[in-house]
Amino acid sequence: MAEWTKGDPARGPTRAPVATGGELTPASLLGAYRAGVFPWYSEGEPVQWWCPDPRFVLRPEDARISDSLRKTLRDPAWEVSCDRDFEGVMRACAEQPRPGQKGTWITEDMVAAYCSLHREGSAHSLEVRRDGRLVGGLYGVTVGRVFHGESMFHRVTDASKVAFAHLVSRLAAAGYRLIDCQVPTRHLASLGAFAVRREEFLRALREWGREKPGGDAWVSPPSAAP
Secondary structure: OOHHHHOOHHHOOOOOOOEEOOOOOHHHHHHHHHOOOEEOOOOOOOOEEEOOOOEEEEOHHHOOOOHHHHHHHOOOOOEEEEOOOHHHHHHHHHHOOOOOOOOOOOOHHHHHHHHHHHHOOOEEEEEEEEOOEEEEEEEEEEEOOEEEEEEEEEOOOOHHHHHHHHHHHHHHHOOOOEEEEEOOOHHHHHOOOEEEOHHHHHHHHHHHOOOOOOOOOOOOOOOOOO
């Protein structure tokens, strides 16, 4: 088991790993997310487990979908699906250039562990295609009525925003209460995410993580625009 399971994540460092070491397996991943902890490290390093304070979150029903994005969503060329290519989405996220970042934290061990978690039904992807080509998407882990967002990517303009809009629409319809965005970014803030104290986040996770969603957010047929 991961080292963090020996202590209380709420008492760990706020801007450093709460623990280091352990194995990256479907069981350790799911246990981590249930406790509000997630892995974040680079290739060649031991697994590092994080539970930052503050935590960045978003309520699905409060997501900000701009008028310009709503217009973009009406383009019939977008094809949006769920769980059709989880590994492809993960690998595309790993290849996504990010300002100020060299390389990726999505290691081969992570790909293997999350794909196993996906096969067990706790990790999901949302894919965006144009002309049959994968051009955007995102993936994350579900714990009760909480969706822990991991990463997103785009290969054409607005493709990740299309994925995000469909995600929040599906989650809201299925009764999800919270999206865990983990750490602050200006992009997520512009979409409605905000910071909460770690204690508040963990309290919400304890409550909503035990509840079953009111519907299936991960149906496979392509969905209509939100």
